[in-house]
Amino acid sequence: MAEGVKIGLEVHIYPRTVSKMYCSCSSDFLNASPNSRICPVCSGQPGSKPMPPNRRCIEAGLMIAAALGMSAAGAPVRTLRKHYFYPDLPSNYQRTAEPMATGGSLHGFALGEIHWEEDPGQYDMAKGRVDLNRSGVPLLELVTEPSMHRPQDAMDALDDLLLLLQYLEIDRRELPFKVDTNVSVAGGERVEVKNINSVNGVVRALEFEISRQSSLLEGGGRVEMETRHFDEIGGRTVSMRYKETSEGYRYMADPDMLPVDLKSVSVSCPENPFAILARMKDGGVREEDARVIISDRRLLSVYDSAAAVTGARFASVFVARDIVGELNFRKLPSCFIDGTLIGQLLPLASAVHGGRLSNSNASKLLRSAFDGRDIAPELAKMEGVFAGRDAISAVADEVIASEKEAVARYRKGSSGSLNFLVGLCMKKLGGKAKAGEIIAVLRSRLDGAGDQEMK
Amino acid sequence: MSSSHARRLFSSRLRNARMSQGNTFITLSDEPAEVPEGPLHGVVLGIKDNFAVEGMRMTCASRILDSYTAPFDATAVSRLKSAGCMILGKNNMDEFACGSSGENSAYGPALNPLLPGRVAGGSSSGSAASVAEGLADAAMGSDTGGSVRCPSAYCSVIGLKPTYGRVSRYGLVDLSMSLEGPAPMAAWGAELTLARMMDAVSGPDARDQTTAFSTRTDAERRIDSFEPRATKVILVQNAVEQCSAEVAGAFERAISFLAERGVSIERRRMSSLRLALPAYYLLMYSEFASAMQRFDGLKYGRRGAGFTPAEAMADARSLLGPEVRRRILLGTYVTSREGWSTWYERALSAREQVSAELTSMLQECDYIAMPTMPAAPFALGERASDPVSMYAADILTVPANLSGIPAGTLPVGTGTGLQLLAGRNGDESIIAAMHFFNREGWKWRRE
Numbered sequence: 001m002a003e004g005v006k007i008g009l010e011v012h013i014y015p016r017t018v019s020k021m022y023c024s025c026s027s028d029f030l031n032a033s034p035n036s037r038i039c040p041v042c043s044g045q046p047g048s049k050p051m052p053p054n055r056r057c058i059e060a061g062l063m064i065a066a067a068l069g070m071s072a073a074g075a076p077v078r079t080l081r082k083h084y085f086y087p088d089l090p091s092n093y094q095r096t097a098e099p100m101a102t103g104g105s106l107h108g109f110a111l112g113e114i115h116w117e118e119d120p121g122q123y124d125m126a127k128g129r130v131d132l133n134r135s136g137v138p139l140l141e142l143v144t145e146p147s148m149h150r151p152q153d154a155m156d157a158l159d160d161l162l163l164l165l166q167y168l169e170i171d172r173r174e175l176p177f178k179v180d181t182n183v184s185v186a187g188g189e190r191v192e193v194k195n196i197n198s199v200n201g202v203v204r205a206l207e208f209e210i211s212r213q214s215s216l217l218e219g220g221g222r223v224e225m226e227t228r229h230f231d232e233i234g235g236r237t238v239s240m241r242y243k244e245t246s247e248g249y250r251y252m253a254d255p256d257m258l259p260v261d262l263k264s265v266s267v268s269c270p271e272n273p274f275a276i277l278a279r280m281k282d283g284g285v286r287e288e289d290a291r292v293i294i295s296d297r298r299l300l301s302v303y304d305s306a307a308a309v310t311g312a313r314f315a316s317v318f319v320a321r322d323i324v325g326e327l328n329f330r331k332l333p334s335c336f337i338d339g340t341l342i343g344q345l346l347p348l349a350s351a352v353h354g355g356r357l358s359n360s361n362a363s364k365l366l367r368s369a370f371d372g373r374d375i376a377p378e379l380a381k382m383e384g385v386f387a388g389r390d391a392i393s394a395v396a397d398e399v400i401a402s403e404k405e406a407v408a409r410y411r412k413g414s415s416g417s418l419n420f421l422v423g424l425c426m427k428k429l430g431g432k433a434k435a436g437e438i439i440a441v442l443r444s445r446l447d448g449a450g451d452q453e454m455k
Numbered sequence: 456m457s458s459s460h461a462r463r464l465f466s467s468r469l470r471n472a473r474m475s476q477g478n479t480f481i482t483l484s485d486e487p488a489e490v491p492e493g494p495l496h497g498v499v500l501g502i503k504d505n506f507a508v509e510g511m512r513m514t515c516a517s518r519i520l521d522s523y524t525a526p527f528d529a530t531a532v533s534r535l536k537s538a539g540c541m542i543l544g545k546n547n548m549d550e551f552a553c554g555s556s557g558e559n560s561a562y563g564p565a566l567n568p569l570l571p572g573r574v575a576g577g578s579s580s581g582s583a584a585s586v587a588e589g590l591a592d593a594a595m596g597s598d599t600g601g602s603v604r605c606p607s608a609y610c611s612v613i614g615l616k617p618t619y620g621r622v623s624r625y626g627l628v629d630l631s632m633s634l635e636g637p638a639p640m641a642a643w644g645a646e647l648t649l650a651r652m653m654d655a656v657s658g659p660d661a662r663d664q665t666t667a668f669s670t671r672t673d674a675e676r677r678i679d680s681f682e683p684r685a686t687k688v689i690l691v692q693n694a695v696e697q698c699s700a701e702v703a704g705a706f707e708r709a710i711s712f713l714a715e716r717g718v719s720i721e722r723r724r725m726s727s728l729r730l731a732l733p734a735y736y737l738l739m740y741s742e743f744a745s746a747m748q749r750f751d752g753l754k755y756g757r758r759g760a761g762f763t764p765a766e767a768m769a770d771a772r773s774l775l776g777p778e779v780r781r782r783i784l785l786g787t788y789v790t791s792r793e794g795w796s797t798w799y800e801r802a803l804s805a806r807e808q809v810s811a812e813l814t815s816m817l818q819e820c821d822y823i824a825m826p827t828m829p830a831a832p833f834a835l836g837e838r839a840s841d842p843v844s845m846y847a848a849d850i851l852t853v854p855a856n857l858s859g860i861p862a863g864t865l866p867v868g869t870g871t872g873l874q875l876l877a878g879r880n881g882d883e884s885i886i887a888a889m890h891f892f893n894r895e896g897w898k899w900r901r902e
Contacts, residue, residue: 040507040527044749046520047507047529047626049663081745087764092748128764250790252799255633255742256624258664 004186005210007154008112008146009202011161011179012119012139014172015060020136021118022050022095029133030174042136044090049256053079053097057116057138058260059267060170061100064140065114067164067272070104076259077115082249088121088130095254096141100262107160109153112143146182146190151206154181158199160274163295167273181206185213188223193237196230205230208237276300283312289320298334299324301416302342308423309346309431310353318349322363326370342419343435344369347379350431356383376434389437395428396421396441410446418442461490461497465541468499472543472590477566479575479585482512483544493539494651494675500535501585501594504545505552506637507626508532515628516550516560519756519774529626530663531595531637531656538655543591547581550776551747552597552630554578555605555848556832558839559778569611570870573832576606578630579640583610586642593648595656597627599635600735601827601852604864607640608827608872611899613649613889614640616852617882619859621669622653623660629746631739634856643866643899646890650674653882674883681884681891684717687820688875692722694825694851705868705899706826712897721820727805727812728854734805735853736846737789737798744786750775781842810858817860817878822888825851827864827872865889866899 020027023041040048065072077100081093099113121135142161148154158179165171178197183206184190191213193205213223228237273294280290293303299319306315323345327334337345348365351357357365361382365375399421400407410417418439425438456464465487472483481504490497502508505515507525514520528536536542549559557580558564565581567573568588575584579596583606586594596603598616607614616638624636639652651674658671690710695703714720750756752771753764762770772780789798816823828848838845855862855876863885864872877884 044754045507045526046513046515046523046628046749046755047505047525048527049625051662052664052667083745083748085748085751087753090749090754092751093745248792250745250787252741252745252790255631256664258667 005149006146006182006184006190007148007151007206008182009142009144009148009154009157009179010181011142011144011158011177013060013064013142013161013165013177014119014175015057015138015140015170016172017054017056017060017138019054021054021057021116021138022052022136024051025136027137029131029137032133034129034131035133037133038135042090043132044135050095050254052258053116053260054138055265057140058100058262058265060168061114061116061140062262062265062267063168063170063269064142064164065101065104066267066269067168067274068104068106068111070101070111070114072101072262073099076261078259079254079257080251081254082251084249086120086123088123088132088135090121090132090135094118094120095257097260106142106144107153107157109157110145110147112145114140114142116140146184151203151210154206155199155203158202162199163273166297167270169270183209183213185210185217185223187217188213189225191223191225192227193230194227194240197232201230201232204235205237208235212237280312280316283307285312285316289316292320292324296334298337301419302337302345304416305342305346305419305423306349308420309350309427314353315349318352322366326366330370339415339419341369343422343439344375346419346423346426347431347433347435348375350426351379351383354431356431376436380434383432389441391429392425392433392437392441393445395425396438396445399424399428400442400445407446456497458490461541462487464497465490465499465543468543468590472585475588475590477568477584477588477590478563479547479565479581479588479590480544481514481516481547481560481562481581484511484542487541490541491537491539493537493655495535495648495655496539498540498648499543499590499592500540501544501546501582501591502532502542503548503579503582503594503596505548505597505628505630506532506545506595507628508542508545511545513545513628514561515552516548516562517775517779518561519750519771521561523755525626527626529637530623530660532626534656535595535652538651543585546579546585546594546596548596549578549580549602550779551628551743552578552599552602552635553743553776553778553782555601555845556835556838557581557584557606558835559776561776564835567610567832567870570609570832572834573870574609574835576609576828576832578602579606579614579638582640583607583612583614586610586612586640589642593639593641593645593652595652596638596640597630597635598638598852598856599630600739600856601849602630602635603638603640604827604852604862604872604874605848607864608866608874609832609870611866611869611872612640612642613646613863613865614638615649615653615863615882615885616855616861617653617657617672618669618861618880619856620665621657621672621861621880621882623656623663623666625660625662629742631742632746633742634735634739644893646886646893647675647678649889650678650883650886653886657882670880672882674886677883678887678890679894681887683713683891686717686822687719687721688713688822688824689816689820690720690722691725691728691823691825693724693728697829697850698826699830701831701868702826702829702871705871706873709867709873709892709897709899710824712892712895716895723816725812725816725854727809728850730805731809731854731857732846732850734802734809735849735857737802738806738857740782740786741790741799741802742786744783744790747779747783778842806857809854813854813858813860813876814878817876821877821884823876825874825876827851827874831868831870861885863889865892868899 096117119137121132547565554577556574567575582594582596587610752767758767
């Protein structure tokens with residue numbers, strides 16, 4: 001590997017918005033005939049003026065910034081005009097905001113800033129046609145410092161970013177981001193590779209560039225500052241043009257835009273995966289297992305139920321290895337694990353954790369559960385006596401009294417909360433109860449639905 | 456006025472406009488199908504050709520937009536339409552509003568109906584001249600550095616540059632976005648029409664962010680609110696000193712008219728006045744170069760008419776007049792790395808100084824008064840080869856644009872105007888002052 005490699009990323013994230021950045025046209029440019037989602041604003045008609053920036057985009061940017069430990073700008077954020085000529089840029093300037101937050105890190109790599117901007121349209125050079133459906137679509141550009149040294153670093157960082165976007169639920173799943181990357185090796189200038197659409201593409205482009213630049217230098221050549229294009233199919237980069245300096249863009253504050261005071265934008269952030277990861281590691285979970293679990297929100301939900309019964313460490317192994325192993329073996333997606341299956345798995349986990357079941361019996365029962373069989377009778381035989389209806393009722397009452405929040409969430413329709421309550425009851429009963437019975441008792445207590453069945 | 460009466464009026468004005476030799480319109484309208492009721496019902500209006508009127512050609516007096524049809528209505532236009540106005544046509548102007556004489560039009564200059572052989576003023580040349588000629592009752596122009604007040608003075612009509620942000624600029628083609636806005640003009644004696652136009656077009660518009668915190672004017676109701684004995688005017692002495700004897704004389708006559716009726720007058724010097732022109736021109740060039748970036752020959756111009764894209768791009772700038780090209784080049788330079796700190800940042804700071812001085816003067820008085828233009832209109836062609844002398848004529852109008860405050864002009868002689876500036880949102884009080892002159896029998900023509 002070459003010496004003194006420095007890698008920086010500019011990630012353009014497509015936030016999930018209904019409309020474009022500065023007008024009310026739909027931002028869904030992928031599913032529309034050319035130039036059907038345009039108006040005087042996003043087609044740059046003379047006399048048109050931008051509307052205030054898309055609120056949802058700014059909120060999404062602030063959520064990302066908060067999750068990555070970035071500090072939001074204190075002063076109102078101005079929108080700048082970046083001037084350059086291109087057929088797909090209707091006004092020949094792009095509106096791009098000053099940083100809305102700076103600092104922070106992604107997978108331990110230092111970040112520079114994040115800002116919002118508008119996407120240009122799409123130019124088909126071969127046909128000489130321009131489609132402006134994409135013109136004005138909101139983008140968030142997250143810029144890292146040149147803090148990475150290996151292609152693997154870039155991959156880790158982008159993996160973490162994808163994970164974050166999945167949890168924040170703010171990206172467009174069909175098109176999460178496109179990446180520009182800057183890479184230099186010791187003794188050479190910085191080269192920018194533009195418009196890479198996948199994590200895999202970034203890694204290949206970086207590997208190609210590092211090797212290309214190193215060979216150039218070893219052969220006595222020089223690496224000039226330039227912009228290159230990544231050829232996804234050929235796996236190579238091709239020179240596009242020499243990089244304009246930032247002064248060449250004649251940045252100036254857009255007189256048609258009011259600065260945005262970020263203090264007037266409030267966002268509520270769901271728990272982000274890095275916080276969950278930290279919490280799991282504090283509970284003794286190995287990072288490797290924790291990452292398997294948080295990479296999939298369904299698995300995380302199973303883990304949370306199991307951890308309530310068995311504790312973090314045991315539950316993480318049970319989910320990340322036993323359950324995931326079973327899913328992989330059967331080539332099943334995690335959504336195969338439904339409420340019924342969870343009801344089977346929790347007593348099983350509890351029994352193993354409580355030492356009342358051998359590992360080989362546990363494996364057998366796990367497979368049976370995945371086969372769709374009711375394992376409760378066999379589990380009961382293997383581990384002894386189950387708790388009776390009275391004991392379950394007493395425990396259910398205790399749990400309902402102490403877990404008011406989960407009860408409230410359940411009443412609002414959260415089925416995950418029921419799993420959580422079942423898990424707690426199961427724990428208090430030492431795993432010696434049928435999940436189905438606990439569910440019936442909880443339901444009769446919580447919504448009366450079970451009463452009819454009981455009679 | 457009945458709707459059929461309004462339509463007959465419109466038809467006769469349309470006939471007159473077709474026969475006129477004044478070159479005040481680039482495009483004339485069709486007969487209106489219906490005329491909505493409203494406070495401006497039946498008012499025949501000229502619209503400067505840099506406002507978008509849906510379905511009408513919009514040239515900005517430039518060959519590059521010769522075949523361009525606007526796909527939407529400017530906010531000011533749609534509001535005037537729903538208030539009952541009838542649009543007679545699109546007025547001639549200086550190309551992309553670049554000029555103070557009306558001579559920089561690809562369609563030839565609009566002619567001054569009061570002073571044959573003299574310029575009509577600019578850039579809203581055709582708007583002022585069509586009102587002075589009696590073709591239009593009123594007009595909507597735009598004022599970036601005096602573009603409404605200059606031709607209003609030269610053609611002896613009234614004109615108001617409103618408070619920046621009080622009238623939506625949506626649909627007004629950019630010259631210098633931080634300085635300009637729609638600005639109404641009307642015949643002398645028609646202050647009520649001017650007031651109603653302001654009441655119709657002003658107030659917030661979701662399509663122009665600078666209007667977000669504005670209020671609608673209340674000019675019609677407050678038209679009689681000028682109280683001479685409770686009014687103080689500061690007269691800018693060094694502005695008067697820059698004027699021709701003819702202009703200074705007419706101006707002083709109007710000031711005496713006010714003083715005789717009990718208005719208190721104080722003479723002051725404005726020290727930042729010398730900064731106003733360079734600050735204005737540098738900022739305007741910079742914003743204009745940015746705004747004109749889109750006219751690259753591919754998106755507008757002659758592509759497709761037998762031109763390849765490369766030819767169209769090479770050809771694009773030849774479709775623009777020399778003054779427009781000059782401003783684009785200068786603006787590109789001012790905002791380049793070389794020009795930024797030497798020119799752009801200093802211009803911003805000079806703008807602050809002008810603005811601060813005007814604001815502080817207006818805390819001590821109700822109006823600032825000065826002549827609108829330093830001299831009466833010059834002869835057609837006289838300054839065409841001397842842009843600097845052309846620019847110098849804007850010295851008294853640009854301060855109001857730099858500070859965003861309202862400023863109006865009313866005739867004090869043939870081709871000369873009195874300019875009144877007021878504090879932010881003082882638009883109504885300027886119209887009331889114009890109305891006071893009218894009510895008190897002000898005679899601007901020498902008899």
